[in-house]
Amino acid sequence: MNRPYASSAEPVPAEEPVQRFSPAYHTVLGPGVKFEGNIIANEPIVINGDFNGNIISSTEILISETGSYSGETVTKTMTVNGRMSGNVKVEDTITLNPTSFVTGNITTVNFVTEKGAIFDGELKLVKPDTKFDPPAAAPATGKIFTEEAETP
Numbered sequence: 001m002n003r004p005y006a007s008s009a010e011p012v013p014a015e016e017p018v019q020r021f022s023p024a025y026h027t028v029l030g031p032g033v034k035f036e037g038n039i040i041a042n043e044p045i046v047i048n049g050d051f052n053g054n055i056i057s058s059t060e061i062l063i064s065e066t067g068s069y070s071g072e073t074v075t076k077t078m079t080v081n082g083r084m085s086g087n088v089k090v091e092d093t094i095t096l097n098p099t100s101f102v103t104g105n106i107t108t109v110n111f112v113t114e115k116g117a118i119f120d121g122e123l124k125l126v127k128p129d130t131k132f133d134p135p136a137a138a139p140a141t142g143k144i145f146t147e148e149a150e151t152p
Contacts, residue, residue, distance in 0.1 A: 031066045038135075047082070054135040065099050072135035080117075089132040107132070 027041055033049035044060040047067035055061060057075040067082035074089045080100040088094065090108040098116030107124040 056134045063100075074132045074134050091130070091132065 027039075027043055028046045028048065031048045034052075035049065036052045038054045039045065039056070041055070041057045042059065044062065045055065045057055046062045046064060047069050048064045049066070050068045052070045054072045055069075055075065057073075059075070060077045060079070061073065061075050062078075063069050063080045063082045063084055065081045069082070069084045069086070071086045072088075073086065075091070077092045078088065078090050078094045079097065080095065080102055081097045082099065083101045085103045087105045088107070090106070092108075093110035093112060094106055094108045095112040096102055096114065096117035096119055098114045100117045100119075102118065103120045105122045105124070106119075107126060109126060109128050109130070111123060111125065113119060
């Protein structure tokens with residue numbers, strides 16, 4: 001991107017974010033961040049980085065185009081724009097957008113796929129009142145890895 005020269009007294013405009021998301025997303029795994037562990041959440045989750053582990057969410061999970069997720073999931077709704085592998089149980093709707101690449105099994109009430117999405121796995125459609133058991137051994141634990149440092 002070509003930028004005009006700015007002296008030290010002039011502010012330089014910030015780059016636009018890779019992906020915009022609703023302010024309703026309070027739990028965000030940023031690009032460049034790797035997380036290994038399990039999450040139990042009662043608020044929407046956005047994955048812009050790399051997540052390896054299990055998620056139990058009573059609301060929504062969004063995997064952005066820069067996001068990568070591997071694990072077992074039980075959630076109310078899920079939208080995939082990036083890469084995902086594992087077994088997913090969705091109580092309402094899962095949406096695979098054109099940039100998504102999904103491997104694994106999906107069990108859901110509603111399945112939406114856009115042209116260009118890649119899905120390699122088994123799909124099981126269930127009745128709306130189906131209740132799912134959480135993934136085995138999924139206490140809330142984890143580690144965050146960044147290029148600079150590790151945090152236990």
